Amino acid sequence: MQRITMKTTLPPQIKDCLARYPKLYRVESESVILEYLQNRPNLVKVVVGKVESSPLIKNELNKNPSILVSSVEPWNSFVESPLEVQGGLACFISIAALDEKSFLTKLEMEKQPLILAVDHIQDPHNLGAIARSAAFFGVKYVLIPKNRQVG
Numbered sequence: 001m002q003r004i005t006m007k008t009t010l011p012p013q014i015k016d017c018l019a020r021y022p023k024l025y026r027v028e029s030e031s032v033i034l035e036y037l038q039n040r041p042n043l044v045k046v047v048v049g050k051v052e053s054s055p056l057i058k059n060e061l062n063k064n065p066s067i068l069v070s071s072v073e074p075w076n077s078f079v080e081s082p083l084e085v086q087g088g089l090a091c092f093i094s095i096a097a098l099d100e101k102s103f104l105t106k107l108e109m110e111k112q113p114l115i116l117a118v119d120h121i122q123d124p125h126n127l128g129a130i131a132r133s134a135a136f137f138g139v140k141y142v143l144i145p146k147n148r149q150v151g
Contacts, residue, residue, distance in 0.1 A: 004136035014046060017068055021045050021094040030054055032128065033091045037064065039135075040093075046070060049089035057089065103141070120148050 018024070024045060027033060036044050037060035051058050061067055070112045098106065107113065116139045121127045129146075134142055 011070060013068055016046055016151060023097065024092040024094055026090050027093055027128065028090050030057065030089055032132070033057060033089055034060065036091060036093060037061065037067075041067065042094040043095060044091050046092040047089065048091070051089070053088060064108070075100050103143075107141075110140070114138050115141045115143060116141040118149075119145060122149070 032045075033047065034054075034056055037047075037057060041060070041064045044064070044067050047057070047061060048070045050071065051061060051069055061069055074147060107115075114137070116130070116134050118127075118130060121130065121144070125148075131142060
């Protein structure tokens with residue numbers, strides 16, 4: 001997962017989406033995008049790229065018409081990024097970040113939630129792998145410090 005920086009010339013529907021969700025994160029790899037679409041479609045806001053090349057992703061998108069799809073080409077005209085898109089697909093997800101006070105308030109209301117704290121994660125791919133593993137094991141919250149981190 002990598003925090004994204006948008007360029008100024010965007011399709012109107014994407015601009016509207018960005019206005020509603022100011023903190024979007026880019027996710028790459030067909031298998032990871034498919035997992036988000038199947039298990040957490042409410043987090044996925046935009047899918048960009050060659051959707052028609054993946055029947056499984058196309059099928060999941062048909063089940064979730066609220067997700068924006070854009071075949072913007074070339075990729076670099078849409079997003080400033082040092083990374084290339086794997087397989088011609090990427091999606092942008094919105095993950096709610098809680099401040100310390102909100103987190104502690106939510107924590108008081110839950111019975112023994114599983115929490116994972118990470119530190120010094122510098123590679124976006126490592127953070128993505130950690131987040132997917134944490135989700136598999138039922139981790140409710142991942143604590144990531146503001147400094148010395150990707151994201």
